[in-house]
């Protein structure tokens with residue numbers, strides 16, 4: 306405390322440059338507080354978003370241009386994130402408890418080389434959702450990669466009420482029956498009346514919840530236990546909500 310008071314009295318010593326470690330810590334704090342403010346855009350869309358010329362994410366998504374910077378999505382909509390359980394724990398008694406990290410091994414001359422992957426889902430609970438699969442040699446970097454990719458893969462989900470028993474006009478379900486497929490997994494999403502809830506597998510529930518869908522029936526075929534294919538099939542189905550066949 307004493308040294309601080311002295312520095313304030315002198316007033317000149319405060320301008321002495323700080324050590325590198327302090328500066329790095331300061332910058333990290335700034336980025337944590339507001340990642341968008343410290344963002345230096347490199348792509349054309351990024352520059353326009355930062356300048357405030359693009360204020361709507363739907364205009365980017367409908368133009369068909371690829372989003373290459375996650376900060377674009379961050380600054381346009383407020384996202385929530387979640388992890389899907391893609392892996393399972395090892396060990397005695399069969400293991401098999403679902404985990405957020407999938408652990409795989411490659412056999413080499415030096416020994417087993419581990420890779421962790423994780424599947425993240427981001428959404429604004431208002432018609433925008435995306436998933437991303439990140440891989441890394443450790444667990445936490447793979448989650449960060451997954452969240453970044455999920456932001457880049459954000460899609461628009463058209464919501465509505467396509468159930469004949471429920472003649473409301475609120476966007477609590479989907480406008481018509483849609484189907485999606487990935488690997489052997491086929492999923493069919495069917496509009497449901499208000500108050501039904503999400504009648505799907507748990508991992509798909511997380512995606513639909515973040516997309517802002519409250520009521521749905523579903524029919525799944527194939528090996529739905531492979532979470533990555535199940536989630537991709539769900540996203541494929543949601544993409545089809547924008548196309549009336």
Ligand SMILES: [Zn+2]
Nearest residue numbers: 466471473499
């Ligand atoms: Zn309805």
